[in-house]
Amino acid sequence: MSEKTATKRKPKSSQIPFALILLVGLIFFGNYLFTKSPNLVIALILGLAFGYILQRSRFCFTAGFRDPWLTGSTSITRAVILAIALATIGFFFIKYKAFLAGAEVIPGNAHFVNPIGISLLVGGVMFGIGMVIAGGCASGTLMRVGEGFQMQIISLIFFVLGSLWGVHDLPFWNSLSKDAPRIFLPDYFGWYGALAVQFALLGAAYFVAIWWQKKKMGSIE
Amino acid sequence: MKEYRLDCLGEACPIPLMKTEKKMMDLQVGDMLIVMIDHSCAMKNVPEWARTQGHNVDIEEVDDGEWEIFIEKVK
Amino acid sequence: MKEFFLKISNNEIYQRLFKNPFSYVAGATLLAFFNVLTFVFTGNGWGVTGAFANWAVWTLQPLGLDVSTWPSFASEAAQKTLAGGFLSDGVSVRNLGIILGALLATLLASQFKIKKIKSVRQVVAATVGGLMMGYGARLASGCNIGALFTGTANLSVSGWVFAATLLLGAYIGSKILKKYLM
Numbered sequence: 379m380s381e382k383t384a385t386k387r388k389p390k391s392s393q394i395p396f397a398l399i400l401l402v403g404l405i406f407f408g409n410y411l412f413t414k415s416p417n418l419v420i421a422l423i424l425g426l427a428f429g430y431i432l433q434r435s436r437f438c439f440t441a442g443f444r445d446p447w448l449t450g451s452t453s454i455t456r457a458v459i460l461a462i463a464l465a466t467i468g469f470f471f472i473k474y475k476a477f478l479a480g481a482e483v484i485p486g487n488a489h490f491v492n493p494i495g496i497s498l499l500v501g502g503v504m505f506g507i508g509m510v511i512a513g514g515c516a517s518g519t520l521m522r523v524g525e526g527f528q529m530q531i532i533s534l535i536f537f538v539l540g541s542l543w544g545v546h547d548l549p550f551w552n553s554l555s556k557d558a559p560r561i562f563l564p565d566y567f568g569w570y571g572a573l574a575v576q577f578a579l580l581g582a583a584y585f586v587a588i589w590w591q592k593k594k595m596g597s598i599e
Numbered sequence: 600m601k602e603y604r605l606d607c608l609g610e611a612c613p614i615p616l617m618k619t620e621k622k623m624m625d626l627q628v629g630d631m632l633i634v635m636i637d638h639s640c641a642m643k644n645v646p647e648w649a650r651t652q653g654h655n656v657d658i659e660e661v662d663d664g665e666w667e668i669f670i671e672k673v674k
Numbered sequence: 675m676k677e678f679f680l681k682i683s684n685n686e687i688y689q690r691l692f693k694n695p696f697s698y699v700a701g702a703t704l705l706a707f708f709n710v711l712t713f714v715f716t717g718n719g720w721g722v723t724g725a726f727a728n729w730a731v732w733t734l735q736p737l738g739l740d741v742s743t744w745p746s747f748a749s750e751a752a753q754k755t756l757a758g759g760f761l762s763d764g765v766s767v768r769n770l771g772i773i774l775g776a777l778l779a780t781l782l783a784s785q786f787k788i789k790k791i792k793s794v795r796q797v798v799a800a801t802v803g804g805l806m807m808g809y810g811a812r813l814a815s816g817c818n819i820g821a822l823f824t825g826t827a828n829l830s831v832s833g834w835v836f837a838a839t840l841l842l843g844a845y846i847g848s849k850i851l852k853k854y855l856m
Contacts, residue, residue: 392679397781425771435701439818457698468710501813506843512803513611524776540808542730609792664787
């Protein structure tokens with residue numbers, strides 16, 4: 379590269395001491411949570427892991443849906459597809475095992491197999507617009523609050539208020555989507571069939587993502 | 600061989616990327632754009648975009664959580 | 675002491691371990707792994723926004739908000755969560771963990787900096803975007819994590835439909851961003 383004129387470096391400092399103080403604080407906090415319930419300690423550790431991973435990899439679900447439109451890049455989109463594919467394998471075993479054991483309700487289904495109706499369509503589009511404007515979705519907003527963004531503190535506050543507003547209006551939206559079906563793939567294709575359908579969809583999405591970036595940017599490097 | 604500076608300090612994703620993309624169009628081959636950012640995601644997605652475009656890219660951490668991205672237009 | 679920490683910060687092995695960004699593929703793999711762990715330990719996959727409405731209730735109840743007649747809070751489980759408070763709710767604690775985990779990562783990398791708000795435009799964007807996400811997430815029963823990542827991994831078609839609507843929303847959002855917020 380040709381010569382460049384970087385801004386003069388200020389004498390850099392290490393923030394490791396603050397990290398250590400935070401770690402000590404977390405140990406005390408974890409200890410306090412343990413007196414309430416060990417499950418809360420697990421929740422804290424899982425959250426810390428998610429926040430740490432999101433920050434270190436700059437993983438941004440928002441960018442996975444936004445960048446294809448803005449620059450044509452699908453590198454994060456493909457990473458999201460990969461994440462779903464890997465999680466699917468783990469989830470499949472947990473659910474299938476429960477099924478074989480004769481579980482009446484398959485784990486995860488009550489919370490995550492949601493009705494497909496008007497409320498889902500409207501909510502999804504609203505969420506899509508909101509995350510692009512605010513520069514981050516739920517996990518991204520939390521992660522950026524931790525990084526010190528004042529803007530994301532505002533967006534978190536209004537995210538929370540918007541949630542309350544949404545809950546308030548939920549009965550109305552539910553009345554519009556009364557017969558909305560909950561579709562769990564294994565109910566329609568059998569367990570291994572569902573896995574095949576899922577991976578066919580993921581594979582198709584992956585190839586479309588590659589094709590899109592080649593078309594828009596001319597390269598997938 | 601001109602050098603341009605683009606101040607994106609305090610800007611959240613994807614504004615730095617969009618501004619960089621726009622600014623690069625004004626540059627001649629051989630010119631250098633220095634993008635100043637403090638958004639940790641932009642320090643990954645701006646260089647990645649520029650590399651995909653075939654430009655020369657270099658990143659320098661100038662302060663805690665502040666970077667300068669050097670993009671040399673090559674085509 | 676100061677120089678000692680600076681030396682660690684600038685150490686090449688330390689930087690590889692605690693500073694240099696992971697690839698997106700590495701991030702995806704780790705997130706998937708921990709999502710499965712979440713399922714194993716808590717009986718449900720990872721979700722984020724489900725707790726946010728409770729956060730609003732806990733904040734606004736002292737100011738006179740009464741949600742006892744709201745159907746969404748009528749269930750016994752919802753009442754119990756509300757009565758228990760923030761620090762007894764696993765999802766809330768996990769969300770707090772995300773904030774603190776990201777803070778820890780930035781501090782270990784010596785990259786923490788308070789990023790001040792730069793313009794009114796940012797305040798408007800954060801307000802409108804935040805409200806839309808909050809409202810939308812309740813209608814869709816989740817966000818990019820619960821409705822998309824965990825939803826699709828649960829072999830639910832709702833996750834795929836949500837992905838399609840997100841793509842449409844992101845398209846509209848990008849247009850708005852280009853036109854009004856740049």
